[in-house]
Amino acid sequence: MKPIFLVATVGLGLALAGCKKSDSPAGSGSAQSAKKGDVKDAPSRIDGKMVLLRGNGAEPSDLDPQLVTGVPEHMILMGLFECLTGQDPKDLHPVPAAAERWEVSADQLTYTFYIRKNAQWSNGDAVTAHDFHRSYRRILEPTLAAQYAYMHHVVKGAQDYNEGKLKDFAQVGYKVVDDHTFQITLVGPTPYFLSLVNHTSWMPVHLPTVEKHGKAYERGSKWTRPENFVCNGPFTLAKWEVNQFISIVRNPKHWNAAAVKLDEIRFLPITDQATEERMFRDGKLHVTDTVPPTKIEVYQKNSPAYIRIDPYLANYFYRINVTKPPLNDKRVRQALALAIDREGIVKFVTKAGQIPAFNMTPPGTAGYTFRSSGSAGVAEAKKLLAAAGYPDGKGFPSVEILYNTQDTHRSVAEAIQQMWKQNLGIEVKLLNQEWKVYLDSQRQLNYQICRAGWTGDYVDPNTFLDMWLTGGGQNETGWGNKEYDRLITEAGRTADAAARLELFQKAEAILMDEMPILPIYFYTRSHLISPKVKGWHPTLLDLHPYEHLSLE
């Protein structure tokens, strides 16, 4: 046995020594990367062209803006298509895009968009009001079964048409006034409407092209392949190498082409964070999709110019199934909420500058910040638990936290398990499930406490609060409250901005008193980004309009 051990140890020793050697004979271009912690910058020109290289998470499922649902698709589509309104690169407020201006009626129900006369599709056709009319009909057609069609439900008649209750599209609130004037009539005043129409589901598609390669109102058209693709954005689709990269290049037909600085953007699908980080360090990417949590501190310490962490319009929370004891008692839920040390979680577990959350809506969402009643401490939590019949956690039945299989979720759950044990004296078990199994359990209320996350669809408190309506599709807690439903519905009818936000305040106060959810933290988005990238501003939705980006 001994010699084997000896050899193995020596072999391993050699391998480790090889790793540690600091300045070794260099191959080509290794001089910069030889030093530990050094990052090689990606080149700002490839063959004389300004090409942005961007890590983009998963391989996109499709590039049909009316059918896709994911973030990676959104990142590509915002370069390819242009909505009626665009987004300001600094704070995403609505700016003219396909529409050069718009008017809002006094009752805030009718929006009239004036589409610019020089707007063109990438095949040279003019972009007209008819294009928007036909596109919005397509996404609402029941046969298309578009998952994000509900984003149009703020428009008069849209929901009925989408659900097949209304057969005549002429009755839906879209109207072509003339070739360049498009009018939209809403169900109720919707202060966030101009931001809503930036979403992928509001992008126009070139119907003649869709029909040429399939059926207009059904899935499965091949129009999104590069050779067939027609779009109206600042970039057009040049290449789609599956699982390698998608390349979009400047669209010379775009009305604002002269202002676009980048010649090309390449989106690389990289699912593994560590792989992406190594590519970034090797100068193969200008911007990464994420940063591995273990690398955040390393970059902050060694190369702070290369890392950015910005607030993001999303939160991390636990759903509680309020239909089963002991969690049907709101005092128990309140006690659990109070006994979580959120500061500790963001500081020692998640580590990416997340903001501890004591309510549902991220602070500063469209001018709305929840007025917290001040947070009570662990003593209060113990009192509540005792009042519910479990003094010092005695007799508390076994409770389980469900999360989808992932390291971060496990660490957070373990931390909370420990906090509840220490602060309340109760034992909870942890259970992890594969993503879809977990989603299924959550939907079926087949859980007691369950990890969850929510990203805002648009910048308005409504996107975080209307999901808790009684029986709502995203509620999944079994919780319902008549007064809450009334407040949210009334907010949807209120035109006065201040009064509307006040209704949200009241509603959220109910939510946070009833505690069908335990807010934990508000997400941040972290990127590794080359300092050469200019025009990349922190925005709440982590969107960065490409026409404003450039490389030094």
Place this chain on the structure above:
Amino acid sequence: MARFLFIRLLQTLPVLWAVATLTFFMVRYAPGGPFTAEKSIPPEILKRLEAHYGLDQPLGVQYLRFLKNLVTGREPSIRHANRTVGEIIRESFPVSLELGSWALLIALGIGLPAGMLAAQKPNTLQDYVPMSAAMVGVGLPTFVLGPLVVLLFALKFGWFNTSGWNAPSDRVLPAFTLGCHLAAYVARLTRGGMLEVMGQDFIRTARAKGASGWRILTRHAWRGGLLPVVTFLGPAAAGLITGSFVIETVFNIPGLGKYFVGSVFDRDIPVVGGTVFFFAALILFFNLLVDIAQAWLNPKVRLE
């Protein structure tokens, strides 16, 4: 020989059918469906989505549609909306085939000589060195070795790209990682097989007649000694050329391996069926090759 091939091909049919059927019912009965998402889909949309992909049909009809797709490959993927199962396999299989072939070459190139060397003088340093290295290779998973070689040869020395599949040199690191892991198994099997043969009577006879050690190895022993390796290589080669999820993830390679794992996570039923069926067919094919090779290597094995 023709009769043997015919019977073997007939035998594959029930196996393939069983694999397909098991796959279908397992993925169909797994919790969650292709449209289960964090943002739940309104019920009326979900109904139409399922109708579009035929998932609202009776299970029998779905099953037949599933089987038909295994033959035609024309069914569209649910996750990769504008491509069919056939296209997915056609696009990504050549990549995996190339990577797998390089890895196989490396595995044999390192593993066979190492195993032979070790078997030649068992329980000496000539045995311990390659076999200890092989133990490290067996014990070192590719998800550890992969990032290690990237850190060393790509980031530190700058000889290769960290990942990707563009330049010819991009083949080196993933093929090496995959090949090294397999080489370890090949080396150990070669050693075991060779040692067994070396102890047999006909080898002793050859020695008695004065044949040199080298000649015994290359003339007499290798045929029998390599039998375990050949048996192992059948399924291993099928696995290699259909891609490795880990290697493809670590090196960001557009191969087939990603689809095996990804399609199950996505409950992308047509792609799960297509990839599993393809893999099963390849395994059967390689096992057939193994049987033929064994008959050639070992006169005791008769094809009939």
